Amino acid sequence: DGGITQSPKYLFRKEGQNVTLSCEQNLNHDAMYWYRQDPGQGLRLIYYSQIVNDFQKGDIAEGYSVSREKKESFPLTVTSAQKNPTAFYLCASSTPPGTTQNIQYFGAGTRLSVL
Amino acid sequence: DAKTTQPPSMDCAEGRAANLPCNHSTISGNEYVYWYRQIHSQGPQYIIHGLKNNETNEMASLIITEDRKSSTLILPHATLRDTAVYYCIVLASNTGNQFYFGTGTSLTVIP
Numbered sequence: 001d002g003g004i005t006q007s008p009k010y011l012f013r014k015e016g017q018n019v020t021l022s023c024e025q026n027l028n029h030d031a032m033y034w035y036r037q038d039p040g041q042g043l044r045l046i047y048y049s050q051i052v053n054d055f056q057k058g059d060i061a062e063g064y065s066v067s068r069e070k071k072e073s074f075p076l077t078v079t080s081a082q083k084n085p086t087a088f089y090l091c092a093s094s095t096p097p098g099t100t101q102n103i104q105y106f107g108a109g110t111r112l113s114v115l
Numbered sequence: 116d117a118k119t120t121q122p123p124s125m126d127c128a129e130g131r132a133a134n135l136p137c138n139h140s141t142i143s144g145n146e147y148v149y150w151y152r153q154i155h156s157q158g159p160q161y162i163i164h165g166l167k168n169n170e171t172n173e174m175a176s177l178i179i180t181e182d183r184k185s186s187t188l189i190l191p192h193a194t195l196r197d198t199a200v201y202y203c204i205v206l207a208s209n210t211g212n213q214f215y216f217g218t219g220t221s222l223t224v225i226p
Contacts, residue, residue, distance in 0.1 A: 004158075035216075042202070042216035043159070090158050102147070102206065104214055106158030 003027065006091050006107035012115050013078065013085060021076045021110045023091035030095070032074035033104065036060060037088040046089075049074055078112065086114050118142070119203045124221045127197075133190040135220050137203030140184045145207045148179060150188045151216070152199040159202065159216070162188065193224045 004025045013019045025032065031050050035043040045058030049068040063082025068074055074093075078085045088111050092104040120138040127133040139148065149164040163170055163177045165186075170177045176189040190197055202219040 006158075033214075040218070042218050043214075045214070088156070092158075103149075103161050103164065104159075105161065109156070109158050111156075 004091060004093055004105055004107035006089075006110050008110060009108065011110055011112045013112060014115050016080045018077055018079050019085075019112070021078070021089055021091075021112070023074045023076065023107060024072055025074075025091075025093045025105075026072060027093055027105065028071075029093035029105075030071065031093060032068070033092040033094070034058075034064070034066065034074070034076045035090040035092065037090060037109075043090060046076065085112055087112060118205045118215065119217060121201075121203050121217065121220045123218065124223070126223050126225055127190075127193045129195060129224050129226050130192055133193040133197065133222060133224070135188040135190075135201050135203075135222065136185065137187070138185045139203070139205045142183050142205050143207065146205045147207070148177065148183075148186050149204045149206060149214075150175070150177065151202045151204065152197075153202070153219070154196075154199045162201075193222075195224050195226065198222060198224045 007022045033048040034046040036046055037043050044060050046064050047055055047066040049055035052068055052071050055066050055068050065077045088109050090109045091107045094104040147164050147166050150162040151159040153159040163172055163175050165177045179186045200219040200221050202216050
């Protein structure tokens with residue numbers, strides 16, 4: 001059953017705490033992405049990675065960090081520096097740029113709230 | 116960097132065709148038109164994409180005008196499960212990173 005798995009589905013963060021959101025894919029995609037979605041808004045790009053051990057900042061990277069040690073995994077850490085972390089976080093993956101099928105496939109999302 | 120304009124909301128009667136418009140007047144020659152939809156509290160789902168020819172798949176049809184400045188997504192027989200926010204995105208196939216999701220069109224299918 002191929003796809004993108006995000007965990008947990010719901011996550012609560014205490015003040016000053018770092019939390020890590022998991023994203024795993026078995027689609028053999030090279031590129032992976034993290035987006036943030038606030039209520040009633042579209043998606044905003046946080047970080048993306050085109051290949052293992054390489055990643056780039058998106059439009060709203062401040063307060064977040066990522067790693068890409070394996071092709072299948074692209075975890076996102078929401079650090080204590082992110083002062084407004086409450087949002088819906090979405091992970092996606094796609095085939096490499098330059099292919100005609102530049103389609104992003106999304107996970108089910110993680111909803112993060114602050115206690 | 117909003118490259119597309121969509122109406123904020125639309126209604127459609129169940130069983131009728133839903134026609135969702137999108138304006139992309141600044142589209143470049145190498146940019147494709149993609150459509151995604153997002154059902155409440157779920158991840159976006161890919162629907163269809165095209166460059167300049169009309170496209171059809173099991174979910175929908177995509178009609179792109181000859182000048183490529185606008186397109187229409189057609190759901191031929193809308194069901195209640197098609198109630199969702201629909202996003203129109205333009206993207207060059209060789210960039211692979213910046214999918215700009217605006218606020219889309221909230222489609223409500225009415226029984």
